[in-house]
Every structure is written in structure tokens, then in C-alpha cells.
Amino acid sequence: MILVVDDERSIADFIAEVLSEEGYHVRVCHDGASALLNIQSEAPDLVVLDIGLPVMTGDTVLRELRAGGFNGLPVIITTAGPHAERFLADGATAILKKPFTLERLIEIVGSHV
Numbered sequence: 001m002i003l004v005v006d007d008e009r010s011i012a013d014f015i016a017e018v019l020s021e022e023g024y025h026v027r028v029c030h031d032g033a034s035a036l037l038n039i040q041s042e043a044p045d046l047v048v049l050d051i052g053l054p055v056m057t058g059d060t061v062l063r064e065l066r067a068g069g070f071n072g073l074p075v076i077i078t079t080a081g082p083h084a085e086r087f088l089a090d091g092a093t094a095i096l097k098k099p100f101t102l103e104r105l106i107e108i109v110g111s112h113v
Contacts, residue, residue: 001025002109003044005035005061006078007053015048015105022106024113032056036064043073046113048096051079051087059090066091074112 002024006012009030016026027044029035032053039047047065051058062075077087080098087095094108 001027001042001044002046002048002113003027003029003035003038004048005029005032005053005058006048006050007031008050011050018102018105019109022109024109030054032058032061036061039065039070039073040068043070046074046076046109048076048078048109051077051081059087062087062090062092076108076112 002019004012004015004026007030012028012030016028019026029038033055036056049058049061058077065073065075074093076094076096077084077092078096078098084095084097093112096105096108
């Protein structure tokens with residue numbers, strides 16, 4: 001199961017639809033706090049996590065996950081911001097820069113699930 005976390009519903013729904021069509025089971029959250037609770041209650045196989053989230057930012061979610069023992073959980077960070085590579089130091093598995101192609105989304109998810 002893949003958890004997609006993005007506050008822009010159209011983006012979250014688009015990613016979820018693409019991944020569902022690829023055969024993955026997908027859940028969606030729209031804020032960081034809900035995502036963290038969702039992961040803690042039923043850990044997914046992979047998280048696609050936007051950085052710019054309400055309630056709790058994506059980088060905070062990532063740090064909380066790593067501090068909470070979810071070290072083996074692949075987390076793909078999505079962001080349009082500069083210097084995205086800094087999230088690798090916080091424990092991100094990979095970076096998916098926005099805007100991204102469908103091919104790149106499918107490739108990066110497939111290589112980490």
C-alpha cells in the first residue's frame with residue numbers, strides 16, 4: 001500500500017489515480033498530522049510526501065517518522081522548492097521534483113516498493 005500526502009487535492013488524486021492504474025493500493029492524506037497518524041496506525045509500504053503541507057510540514061513528518069523508528073519505510077519527497085536534496089539528509093529515500101512526468105513518478109515508485 002502506498003500513502004500519498006499532498007494538500008493540493010488535484011495533485012494527490014492524480015498521483016493516486018496513476019498509481020492505482022499501475023496496480024498499487026493507495027490511500028491519500030491532505031495534511032502532515034493526518035499522514036503521521038495514518039502511518040503510525042497502519043504503516044504503508046511507501047510514502048509519497050509533499051513538503052508544503054498544512055498542520056505539520058512534510059519535512060517534520062519525515063523527521064518524526066525517522067525518530068519514531070520508521071527507518072525502513074521508503075519516503076519519496078515531492079517538492080517544487082529549491083535545494084530539495086537537503087531532505088535526503090533528513091532521511092528521504094528519494095526526491096521527486098515538481099513538476100514531474102508520469103514516467104518519472106512510476107519509475108521512482110517502482111524502484112522503491
